[in-house]
Amino acid sequence: MTSAASGSMQTLLVDPGGASSALLMAALKRYGLAVWRAGSVEEALAQAQRERLDLVITAWVLPDGDGIALARRLRPLLNEAAPIILISASVSPERLDEAFLAGITDVFTRDDLEHLDNFLRYFLASRTDTVIGARLLLVEDSPAQQQHLTAMLQRRGYEVDVASSVDAAREHMRQHDHELYLVDLVLLGMQSGIGLIRQLRRTAEDFVLRPVIVLTGYHDTARKNELYRLGVNDYVIKPPPDVELLARVYNLIYMRRLYQQLREREQLLQTMALTDPVTGIANRHTYDEAGPRYLERTRRDGKPMAVMVVDIDHFKRVNDRHGHAYGDEVLTMVAQLMAQSVRANDLVARYGGEEFVALLPGCGQPCALRVAEQLRHGVATRVSTPDGPVTVSIGIAVIEPAAAETLEHAFERADKALYQAKTAGRNCVKSANDEH
Structure with a gap:
C-alpha cells in the first residue's frame, strides 16, 4: 500500500x-x-x-x-x-x-x-473554492444554527451578515448588497421568511442577481412547490450537511457572477456599437437611430431644432504631415470641445472622417449661431498643431416645429451652409436659414 x-x-x-x-x-x-x-x-x-x-x-x-x-x-x-x-x-x-x-x-x-x-x-x-469578496445574508432565528452556519461560511472566506427577523434582514439589506440570501421560513417577529422572499423577487433578473436558498425543517411536496413558485433558487432541509450547503452556495454565487460578466460584456458591446472608437462620442449609427426621435420630440414640444454640421479645416494636411495618430488626437480634442459646447440632452456624433453633426432640440436660429460661434472660437484657441491653430467650418440649419421637413433634408441644408463656410475662407459659421 x-x-x-x-x-x-x-x-x-x-x-x-x-x-x-x-x-x-x-x-x-x-x-x-x-x-x-x-x-x-x-x-x-x-x-x-x-x-x-x-x-x-x-x-x-x-x-x-x-x-x-x-x-x-x-x-x-x-x-x-x-x-x-x-x-x-x-x-x-x-x-x-x-x-x-x-x-x-x-x-x-x-x-x-x-x-x-x-x-x-x-x-x-x-x-475548496470560494467566490472572493462575496457577502451573504443569513436570516435564521436559532442561535445554534446562526453560530454553526456563520462559522462554516466564514471559514470558507465569505462575509456573513446575520439577522433573526425580517426587519433586521431589511436593515442589513439597506446597508449592504448581498450576493446570496440564506433564509429560514420560521423567524422571530410577525413576518415569516416568505415575506422577505417576495421582496427579493420583484423583477425577472432577481432570480439570478438575488439568489435565495431556503432553510427549512419541512420536506413535504406542497411546501416545496410553493417555494419554487415564489422563485427560490434552492432549498435545504435543516440541519444541512456542510459540504452540500457550501456547494450550493458556491454554485449560485458563481452563476450570479457569470451572469453579471455576460451582462457587462453585452453592455460593452452595445456601447462599442453606438460609440465612435476614436473620439468616444456617438457614431453615425447612433445619429441615424436617434435622429428621428429627436425630430418627433421637437414637433411634439412645438419648438425648433437646430442641425449643426462641423468639419475640421485642412484635416488631410494634419494627417499627411504629422501622421494618423496625431490626427486622431486632433479629432478627439475637437469632439470633446463640441460635447462641452452643447447641453446634456443634445446629441453630438462623429458623422464620418473629420465631419461631426449635432442635434440641438429647442434651439432656434439665435441659439444655434451662439453655440456654433462658441465652438468655432474654442477650437481655434485651444486646439493646435506644430503648423498653427486648428480651425473648423460650421453649417447650421433650423427645423421649425410646424415644417414638414425631414431630418435628411435639414442635414443637406446644413451641409450646404458648411460648404458656403468653406468657400468663404473657412473658420466661420454659415446658416442655411439666413435670408441673405
Missing part, C-alpha cells in the same frame, strides 16, 4: 497497477490531492476504516472482486458526500444501473479521462 502525500483532500485510488493506473495517479496529483493507493477490495476497506476519505476512485476489475462489490461495502464507511468513481474499459447500460444502485457516483472510461478531469475540477471547486 502506498502512503498519501500531504494534503487536505484524502483520495483513495483502488487499482492493481499498470500504465493506466500511473496515468490516473498523475491526474490526481495534478490537482494537489493527497492520494492513498490500494490494490484490492480488502486493502481499500482497511484503508477506509483507518482514514477519513473525501474521494474514492476504483478500477472495475480487482484481484478479489470488482468495483461494484467494493462500492456496496465501502459506502457505509464513507461520508455521504464522498464520491465513488468507477473507471472501466467499457460499460453496458445494465452494469451502469447496477453501479449506481451500489452507491457509485459516476463512471468514466479509461480511454477518455477528460471527463474525469472535468469532474475533479468541479469537485474541488465545490469543496
Whole structure:
C-alpha cells in the first residue's frame, strides 16, 4: 500500500497497477490531492476504516472482486458526500444501473479521462473554492444554527451578515448588497421568511442577481412547490450537511457572477456599437437611430431644432504631415470641445472622417449661431498643431416645429451652409436659414 502525500483532500485510488493506473495517479496529483493507493477490495476497506476519505476512485476489475462489490461495502464507511468513481474499459447500460444502485457516483472510461478531469475540477471547486469578496445574508432565528452556519461560511472566506427577523434582514439589506440570501421560513417577529422572499423577487433578473436558498425543517411536496413558485433558487432541509450547503452556495454565487460578466460584456458591446472608437462620442449609427426621435420630440414640444454640421479645416494636411495618430488626437480634442459646447440632452456624433453633426432640440436660429460661434472660437484657441491653430467650418440649419421637413433634408441644408463656410475662407459659421 502506498502512503498519501500531504494534503487536505484524502483520495483513495483502488487499482492493481499498470500504465493506466500511473496515468490516473498523475491526474490526481495534478490537482494537489493527497492520494492513498490500494490494490484490492480488502486493502481499500482497511484503508477506509483507518482514514477519513473525501474521494474514492476504483478500477472495475480487482484481484478479489470488482468495483461494484467494493462500492456496496465501502459506502457505509464513507461520508455521504464522498464520491465513488468507477473507471472501466467499457460499460453496458445494465452494469451502469447496477453501479449506481451500489452507491457509485459516476463512471468514466479509461480511454477518455477528460471527463474525469472535468469532474475533479468541479469537485474541488465545490469543496475548496470560494467566490472572493462575496457577502451573504443569513436570516435564521436559532442561535445554534446562526453560530454553526456563520462559522462554516466564514471559514470558507465569505462575509456573513446575520439577522433573526425580517426587519433586521431589511436593515442589513439597506446597508449592504448581498450576493446570496440564506433564509429560514420560521423567524422571530410577525413576518415569516416568505415575506422577505417576495421582496427579493420583484423583477425577472432577481432570480439570478438575488439568489435565495431556503432553510427549512419541512420536506413535504406542497411546501416545496410553493417555494419554487415564489422563485427560490434552492432549498435545504435543516440541519444541512456542510459540504452540500457550501456547494450550493458556491454554485449560485458563481452563476450570479457569470451572469453579471455576460451582462457587462453585452453592455460593452452595445456601447462599442453606438460609440465612435476614436473620439468616444456617438457614431453615425447612433445619429441615424436617434435622429428621428429627436425630430418627433421637437414637433411634439412645438419648438425648433437646430442641425449643426462641423468639419475640421485642412484635416488631410494634419494627417499627411504629422501622421494618423496625431490626427486622431486632433479629432478627439475637437469632439470633446463640441460635447462641452452643447447641453446634456443634445446629441453630438462623429458623422464620418473629420465631419461631426449635432442635434440641438429647442434651439432656434439665435441659439444655434451662439453655440456654433462658441465652438468655432474654442477650437481655434485651444486646439493646435506644430503648423498653427486648428480651425473648423460650421453649417447650421433650423427645423421649425410646424415644417414638414425631414431630418435628411435639414442635414443637406446644413451641409450646404458648411460648404458656403468653406468657400468663404473657412473658420466661420454659415446658416442655411439666413435670408441673405
